[in-house]
Amino acid sequence: MSTYFLSLRIKGFGNTSLFWGECWMAVKSGWWEMKRSLSLKEDDYIPLTSALEVLYCPRNFYLRYVEGVDVKDWKMERGKVEDEQRRKTVYIGERVQRRQMRLVSDKLGISCLIDAIEDDGGKIYPIEFKTGEVSNRLYDRAQLCAEAMVLEDVLGVRINKGYIYYAESHKRIEVNFDYKLRQHVMEAIELAHDILLGNTIPPPLDDERCRGCALVNVCLPDEVTKLKSGYDKVSAYTMPVLWRERILYVDDKWAKIGYKKGRFIVEKGSGEVFEIPCEAVNQMYLVGSVTISNRALSSALRRDIFIAMFSSKGRFEGMFIPERNKNIDLRVAQVLFCRDEGKCLKVARSIVYGKLANMKTLLLRRNRNLGSKRVLQSIKHISALLKALKSKDSFEEILGIEGEGTREYFSAFGDLITVEGFDFERRSRRPPRNRVNAMLSFGYSVLTAELVGIAHAVGLDAYIGPYHRSKYGKPALALDILEEFRPIIVDSLVLYMINKGVISLSDFDIQESPQRFVFLNESGRKKFIRQYNSRMNSLVKHSLFGYRVSLRRILETQMRLLGKVFTGELSEYKPYRAR
Template identity: 30%
Template sequence: MNAGTEAIPELLPARMLNEFVYCPRLFYFEWVDTRWADNDDTEAGRFTHRVVDEPGGHMPPPEAVELLKQVRSFRVENRDLGLIAVIDRIDAGDAGVIPVDFKKGRPTPEGEPWPTDRAQVMVQAVLLSAAGYDVDHAIVYYAETNQRIVVPVTDADYDEVHDLVSAAREVANQVKPPLPLVSSPKCPRCSLVGLCLPDETNALLERAETPPRRITPRDPDHRPLYVTEQGAFVGVKGGRLVVTKAKEKLADVRLIDVAQLCLFGHVQVSSEALSRLWTHGVPVLWFSYGGWLRGWAQGEPSRYVELRRRQVIVHGQGGLGIACRMIAGKIRNCRTLLRRNSRGDVSSVVEALGRLYSQAERATSIPELLGIEGTAARIYFGELTTMVAPARSHLASGFDRDGRTRRPPTDPVNCLLSYAYALLLKDIVAVCLGVGLDPFIGVLHRPRFGRPSLALDLAEEFRPLIADSVVIGLLNNGEVDSHDFIIRGRGVTLTQNGRRTVLRAYERRLDQTVTHPTFGYKISYRRVIDVQARIMAAVMIGELPDYVPMTTR
């Protein structure tokens, strides 16, 4: 039995049977894992229900049903049946009562209710009948076409509802969710398609012959809000976040357009703004003035308890297979970046990285894998500046001399790399929180106090793809120069203008689209990070056998 089934409510909502008929996997996600996402259809449905969501009227007892006029938003339950429903409206009929269910769309081309809608209204009829009311038919009202479809209620329908409830509870008691529908026309319109990844999962499991359909991000217009102005204050007014300093307004953005709030250095945020952000599922991340990720806060954590439990199990077992594929993916991406962008002869280095890529896939222990990764990093960083244009060599000379240095970075290239890596890490932390993964429990980076090990694991394959690529682009395009850096003792840090320049370049890179090597569709790097985290979750939950890293050719 699923470890989480003890927490499954005793009463099964009629709406969940609607989801079960539509897709058992959707039912499992929403009822067992309590995962939810809105889309245009769910918002439209909520608008359609606005009239009947407000309770109204009085429901007389069965023996006085002749007093019934009309009741809205009536809650009825039966513990023997294990069912509960909130009926949109109940009308008086000639021989009893009539449950009326409101739907935003239209009926089938044949003028019949959709199977999902019929199942939901049948549950309502069964519950009313069990409460002693006579019900000989129900009505499904479709708002788009303004049609009332009459649904007869027979004894056979009652048996069908009982069988449906038994089947739904059997699925709910499974350890893993049902597999996705294969090439179904239902999937693109589903609000959870971005969480479920039906085509991607089927492609990795080799269950589908057709190529995956492109995913559209649930909130494509959402972007992080970066506040780098020291002494700034972030508040909320109406539905907008307002950034001020000394009573001067610096920024004013709609709350619904904010994916993350990122605060650098001495920046304050009001408790009301925090509350509103968390209500919208927006994490808040704090950075040091120099760009180190210091911590984050979110609202209610993910209810996907089974995933966190499995994540702990995978961590305890070592997670070597996942770690090997991550590092192999990183080495392959480093090799590709050098091969594409180096201005010198790096054929021997590319060949050496190819051998290390193969060795990483076959590593038999974490120490062996770390040794391979360390060797690959040393070779790669030794050739990093061959990708920098000669005209920018004055910024790369320190890196050529000292190699990769971190705390503090001792030259402009190291400074840019550290800043870009911190930005990448915060995005992966935010994605992990959204998926339901614990950023601290990894498979490669050993857990230490305050270190987001899993986020660091997932960042490996993206370092060359996103962060290193941003740094090389900034240097070669002349977007940063010596005046964008400050030397303090042995360390080098970015100026305020330099940080803003890096932030703009980093966001541009995330918005850049690439053909996904596994799924074949065009997708932004921003969305790729989300997909990879969900693949990781599917591997940990046992739905996919192997982690497949994101690599480019």
């Protein structure tokens, strides 16, 4: 504390008047009680701007501060640049402004960065700089008042007013720190500390405020409210429709990826070069012998770009993951949940239900014009399994139902293929023995890679899942979510590409020894990825929530909802079901 005090005085601030007679205000507004009851350590001090988030929405505070959700917002980025420019001491006539002062208050348990502290002939005022036009926002006034209260604690002075400078209006507005405003600040800070101590996420607002909230895709106010209320509540806001991901897919022998001035430079084996701005890429898929420079790699990771590596035969090998989410509590909750067999069983049943229901939907859809009796028989069998699943209460029984349903589904799958040369009798995985299996395997690999990336992006561990628990060394959580999406994303895409002639026999290579192995060659993989990406970005009507959204966004939402089951915010996991 004294360090701040001394530095303020030495660097040109005049004497300050003490306010012993005013201590009644501090006592009345609860400072001392709060500090005593919280017994805060310095590590528990909350940055002021975070604490005041509770004025807008307590859940927003929890997500940003406790869960560490970091959503880039252009306004904040711009603010940062301006902050850099402001860092100096300014003399305005008799007044001295010390800019960008970082202070902490033991009494309030908060830290803050004050834009400027002005010394006007010995009188001290906090000043805030805002980029917009003059406004009477409570948040702005509360922030300034809280800064004054921190200064009072540090300097031992009484500060009755401060100023907010609005850059667009070029106006400096005086704010008086009356009892009501101080009380408001105290309540906000106390609530922030209470939320931290309780470590429980506050319920979503699910009202007009959510429309302009940058965290809406992470918080899922509409979805959580609906799932908790049994779908009774009407949506208060509309989900953003556009959600496009751009994949840089490089599958060219000896291609090299470099970086120069904000662009990825891809040099193909043939010497041909093309460039792409880094901002135009969200994910990178590198296949076979493609190499990437250290600069390109770190530039990608800095921009939150996931890099998935595949073997030259299309097998998912691993991933470079940006250091994006540091929410330890969520991972601890995930581990504890996945150690509880009873809880895992409930989720496993839902996952298998979603998978079988979506298999049935795909068979129904694709058989509409074909009218195959074999397919109708499988649909009937899967319907019976779905009914039986509800009463199963052991992992063995659930696995048994899943195995039986999957065998039944694939026994009918071949009937949905109408093009010669693409025979399919049953699923063969390692290695795929025919073209259809080669496409299915490649598709599942790509989707698994995407789900591993999503799991990490939302703060979960991709290797710990409630259903594929026993799969040592496998991305169990990604495989869990994969189950309900296999039929409606990959299987459906494979049928489309074959039946519409998008893929041909020449898009495959066959290796006969030591055993038969069929795989998509370079041109086949490129065609597949193009179709896959356009399918993932296509908009569908969400079966649970009713809004139109991309399949890619649905994957992420399901992963986040499962995360909320891990933390206990939701009591059950609802799988996504295609209509």
